[in-house]
Structure formats: C-alpha cells, structure tokens
Amino acid sequence: MEKEQAQQETPIIVAEKANIGYGKKVILQDVNMEIHSGDFWCFIGSNGSGKTSLIKSILGAIKTLRGVVVLRKDFARRTRIGFVPQESELNKSVSTTLEEFVACGLAGIPFKKSVRHKRTLKVMEIMGIKHIKNSSIWNVSGGQRQRAMIARALIRDPLLMIVDEPTSGLDFRAAHELLQTITDLNRDKKITVIFVTHDLNICQELASHVAMFHDQKVIAGVKEEVFNSENLEKTFGIAVEFPFYRTLKSKE
C-alpha cells in the first residue's frame, strides 16, 4: 500500500535541464518541469514556440539534445498514454471508416479481435459517434472527426491524455462539448491531461498547471503562480490585461 502511494506521489513526467530540437536545431532550452498524476496542464504560446516539440519528446518521438525528459516506470511503455494530434496531422490519403480509425488506437497493443471490437464500440458510444461507425472519416463533420480522434485515444484506457489544439475549427457547441468531455475525464476518472490551446480563457478556467512557451524557454508551474500578466506579456510579446485578456495598446 505504502509502495503504491509512493508511486502515486512520484511525478509521471520529469523534464530536467532538457534541450529539445531536431538534429542540431535547438527549439527549447533548459526545460524543467514535473507533471503529477491528476494534473490538468495547459500548454500555451505563439505558433512555432515549441509546444508540439515538447509533446513529441514526452511521446518518445524525438530524443532530448541535452538533459532528460523521463516518464515514470509505469508510463515508460506509453501504452496508457492517449494522444490526440492536431487534425492537420492526419494523413488525408488514408480513407477509413470511423470504426477502423478508432480501432487504430490499439495499434501495438495485443488484444483479441473480439475484445478490440468491443472496446472500439464502447468508446465510440461514449463519444456519441457509434451511429456513424461505417462513415468515412473524411465524410463526417469536423466535430465528429475530433470526437473520433478522442475515441482513438480513449480506447487505450489512458492514464494520461495529451490533446493538441482540439477546439480549433469547431463551432461553439462542439468546442464546449469537447471541453466538457476532457474535463470530466480529468475530474471523474482522474486522467492526467496535457492540453495545448491558444485560448487563454480555457487555460484560466480549466488548468491546474500552465506551461508558457517563449524564446526557447518554458515557464511551468501551478496556474496561480505562473499565469499572470508579466508572464503572458513575455509569452506573447504584447501586454495582456489580466484576467480579461483584452489586448492593450502597445506601449509608446
């Protein structure tokens, strides 16, 4: 029991003096952060500031150039991490039904065909897309495709969900429903969430922790400590009135 509790208190992800990039190109320098079980992290920052690159590093898709990004032992195989990429990352030349698309989430995890099928239908039901399971992924609405992407991540029964800009392109209701789903997963199922967003109001409302990306650096910590006007100005290069996020006239 004590061992189990000690494991729960150990961070699930630790970045220590990590430099992240591609080949010799450094994108992020000296990243230091700890993500604990049950946290709801929002990653915010301008386009190209390195949010997705840090996610790639957490997913093991790129190696650190210096320092480490390590996952807790029980996460190291990454089978319990669900990743929802940006829609633009989907391969448009691959045409599958929604059901086949969702089942792909189990790639690399050995399951009997019958279990795979059952799980697929279950997560499709949770996400409200079971009735369109035979439709092509490209013939459904953007909101339904987003739901399929979440279902594809949920099918892994994740302990950590990483969601990259899920609400972009969705209408108000679809975005609201998606946010509700992700919040419920965090609150009710205690799934740890990393949520990349450009919406500061979402960050203010949902995050327990915030990582702010700018000039190759990451300011990371508890929301109450880091999400303030000073850091927002550093992050976006403009003065932001806190907490209303109305941009102010640039300083003379």
Ligand SMILES: Nc1ncnc2c1ncn2[C@@H]1O[C@H](COP(=O)(O)OP(=O)(O)OP(=O)(O)O)[C@@H](O)[C@H]1O
């Ligand atoms: N495979 C790659 N090889 C070389 N450079 C890359 C590669 N992928 C991304 N980059 C560069 O890394 C930088 C950070 O990109 P990244 O996608 O991490 O930013 P981001 O903050 O997620 O941006 P956005 O908000 O636009 O999605 C960019 O300058 C990008 O061009």
